[in-house]
Amino acid sequence: MKKLVFLMLVALSVTKLWSQGVFPSETNEKFKEDRNFRIPLIGETAPSFTAESTNGTVKFPSDFGNNWKILFSHPQDFTPVCSTEILELAKNQNEFDKLGVKLVVVSTDALSTHVQWKKSMEGLSFFKTGPVKIEFPLVDDKNLSVSKKYGMIHAATNTTQSVRGVFIIDPNNIIQAIYFYPRSVGRSTDELLRIVAALKATSSKDYMTPINWKPGNDLLVPIPPKTDATSNTAVPAGYYSPAWYLWFKKATN
Numbered sequence: 001m002k003k004l005v006f007l008m009l010v011a012l013s014v015t016k017l018w019s020q021g022v023f024p025s026e027t028n029e030k031f032k033e034d035r036n037f038r039i040p041l042i043g044e045t046a047p048s049f050t051a052e053s054t055n056g057t058v059k060f061p062s063d064f065g066n067n068w069k070i071l072f073s074h075p076q077d078f079t080p081v082c083s084t085e086i087l088e089l090a091k092n093q094n095e096f097d098k099l100g101v102k103l104v105v106v107s108t109d110a111l112s113t114h115v116q117w118k119k120s121m122e123g124l125s126f127f128k129t130g131p132v133k134i135e136f137p138l139v140d141d142k143n144l145s146v147s148k149k150y151g152m153i154h155a156a157t158n159t160t161q162s163v164r165g166v167f168i169i170d171p172n173n174i175i176q177a178i179y180f181y182p183r184s185v186g187r188s189t190d191e192l193l194r195i196v197a198a199l200k201a202t203s204s205k206d207y208m209t210p211i212n213w214k215p216g217n218d219l220l221v222p223i224p225p226k227t228d229a230t231s232n233t234a235v236p237a238g239y240y241s242p243a244w245y246l247w248f249k250k251a252t253n
Contacts, residue, residue, distance in 0.1 A: 037151045037153050038151045041178075045174060046169045046174070047149040051146060052140045053114070056137075058139055061169060068101045069103075070103050071104050071106065072085070073164060073165045074086075074106065074107040081184065083121060090121075092189050095193055096193070101196055106141045107139070108144060110142045117138070141163075152165050166180075170199070177195055197214075201215070207220060208221075208222055221248065221249050
């Protein structure tokens with residue numbers, strides 16, 4: 001009798017799917033399509049979101065005005081690598097302020113866990129200078145809404161291990177740089193400060209930065225400068241050219 005009831009239920013389910021024009025293979029394909037979250041690319045507008053955070057409700061990116069913004073993401077609270085990264089960001093808050101950068105951290109745990117995590121980190125003497133204050137918001141992304149908008153949920157897995165992206169966004173809310181790191185490798189605050197400085201130095205499109213460029217170094221010139229026909233030299237003052245395809249502008253300190 002139980003077997004007969006089971007078979008009847010199966011038949012009813014199949015009939016319902018058939019009547020709706022839905023089949024198991026199509027359902028699987030739909031599932032895959034729904035999880036095909038796309039990473040927004042350099043030059044595209046940063047996806048907006050509204051979420052709760054340790055600093056209250058955050059409307060990103062509008063709440064941060066005409067500033068540069070760095071959106072950090074973390075797969076989980078209380079993870080060792082992520083904890084050191086947040087502490088290092090907090091330690092360098094003044095350096096980011098000097099560059100006009102606003103920091104926003106997204107993690108896939110709930111706000112209540114964020115609050116405990118922040119409290120714990122602020123009580124640590126991780127640096128020789130003592131504890132640090134975490135002034136930037138830790139955003140609640142327990143429903144993975146932000147992670148999906150930024151393409152950080154892998155289509156083949158339910159885990160959040162790929163929520164390790166960094167998105168650098170300019171004052172016009174355009175994405176200018178993207179980094180992804182594995183969970184086992186800590187991110188470099190020095191590199192983040194360097195790339196923002198480089199992006200600001202080249203924002204006019206008149207210059208580019210060479211390999212290992214740091215603030216104060218010479219800049220590359222994409223188009224050779226005009227030469228002065230009355231001068232004895234073919235290289236204008238303030239420039240130098242080791243090859244016809246390489247032109248540099250001397251830094252002005």
